[in-house]
């Protein structure tokens with residue numbers, strides 16, 4: 334809920350981006366409140382980056398209204414960008430400079446004096462656990478280190494709004510958890526986070542509120558919990574079958590499972606049974622003489638929400 | 650305006666790591682050219698009489714021409730690979746434009762950087778020319794700014810073109826079919842009156858001819874005001890057209 338006094342940091346209505354005749358963002362509405370962690374969850378090509386670039390004032394909207402920090406991105410781009418931190422999907426680190434130089438020169442773009450830039454660089458490198466690499470070149474750093482450096486760079490101007498476009502894509506689980514931890518700390522310090530991801534666990538971990546995007550449109554909006562409650566059941570029973578059973582899965586085993594679950598979703602190698610009580614559903618499955626290779630009861634996730642909303646899985 | 654300075658600072662920061670590699674181009678190459686062509690070949694030319702060069706020693710004729718031609722070469726290099734790199738490979742410009750910097754500041758800063766590199770190169774070249782005793786007038790000092798302008802008359806339009814590319818495959822064609830022929834046939838090594846009559850007028854259209862002619866007139870102390878204004882006008886026209894084109898291509902490429 335927005336406190337009445339606080340203006341949204343980002344306000345978008347019918348926001349649209351076209352490239353030629355192709356519509357990458359199709360009239361989307363959303364607001365981001367101060368202090369919130371807000372996510373765009375969606376598959377490849379959904380329009381997440383196009384949206385983020387409009388918010389970051391590097392890509393002018395084709396239509397609709399967009400206000401960032403209460404200003405108009407087209408008229409006040411430089412003033413807005415002065416107060417944003419940006420972590421783009423594709424790294425733009427300078428591989429010919431050292432880790433520290435990357436931060437110090439970036440600080441200069443924000444008019445921060447060299448001395449102060451070096452001071453902030455040291456502090457931020459500590460924060461992202463890269464202090465001992467300060468003098469090393471960027472090129473040999475691992476993917477996770479580069480991502481952390483990009484986040485440090487995005488924080489050099491002490492922004493109150495940090496935009497992160499797929500901050501952890503391509504990283505191993507350990508690197509992702511380290512990043513999540515740092516982002517969580519930033520949020521606790523009051524930094525507003527706007528991030529995109531196609532990892533539902535990332536969205537669940539980090540976002541207070543998110544929108545699900547698909548094919549240039551927003552298809553649902555809410556907290557992770559609200560979305561799961563609204564679009565899925567409490568539990569999911571996964572039934573795995575031997576390869577080759579595809580046809581009977583699509584026909585849901587000739588109706589043998591009718592009525593066991595609220596909804597049944599066939600996937601290439603398994604069936605998902607949406608139900609409030611997974612264990613009871615297992616018993617019912619066995620009672621009807623269906624013998625899957627394996628069974629698994631789990632809680633619903635945003636992945637299930639996405640499947641329900643679009644009929645497709647999120648990560649292909 | 651501040652943004653322009655920031656782009657210069659960025660270039661300076663990367664240049665600090667690579668400047669040693671540019672020393673050869675800046676100092677050694679002029680010495681080699683002036684010694685080999687100016688003195689070596691020039692010895693032959695002068696012995697057969699300097700009538701064609703209006704009584705000027707060959708090295709004194711050649712040196713200011715080379716000054717302008719070297720500016721063209723340096724400017725062309727600096728406005729091809731580094732520009733494409735900043736857009737496609739290193740994505741430097743994208744990083745800059747996510748900050749308060751504007752496209753026009755990035756463009757102006759990059760041109761300013763090339764002007765700085767040209768200034769260092771031209772002054773160094775002029776010093777080498779003086780060491781060779783190939784200067785005949787104090788006006789030669791003005792040949793350095795002329796060389797810078799000559800370089801910029803190439804840099805701006807080439808930058809405009811570089812900003813439209815996705816790969817570097819065009820660049821070798823630019824050098825092979827553009828820069829090298831200009832280097833050889835724009836009056837640097839011999840008066841363009843030597844060119845076949847059908848080709849001669851083409852030379853007048855190229856910026857290098859005007860840079861070479863003006864630098865030479867200054868160095869030899871025979872500059873004529875009207876001719877000088879004409880040469881400058883042509884160089885400015887190329888530069889201004891290039892800046893106009895680059896403002897468009899940079900924006901098209903960087904603001905999507």
Ligand SMILES: Nc1ncnc2c1ncn2[C@@H]1O[C@H](COP(=O)(O)OP(=O)(O)OP(=O)(O)O)[C@@H](O)[C@H]1O
Pocket residue numbers: 352355356357375376377378379380381382383384422531905
């Ligand atoms: N500059 C551009 N010119 C033309 N089409 C573009 C451009 N940028 C993006 N698109 C198209 O717009 C659509 C949305 O792209 P966008 O990058 O916003 O998606 P995304 O949700 O970020 O996807 P991903 O998860 O792959 O990063 C895609 O179909 C893409 O090809």
Ligand SMILES: [Mg+2]
Pocket residue numbers: 381382383422498499
């Ligand atoms: Mg994207």
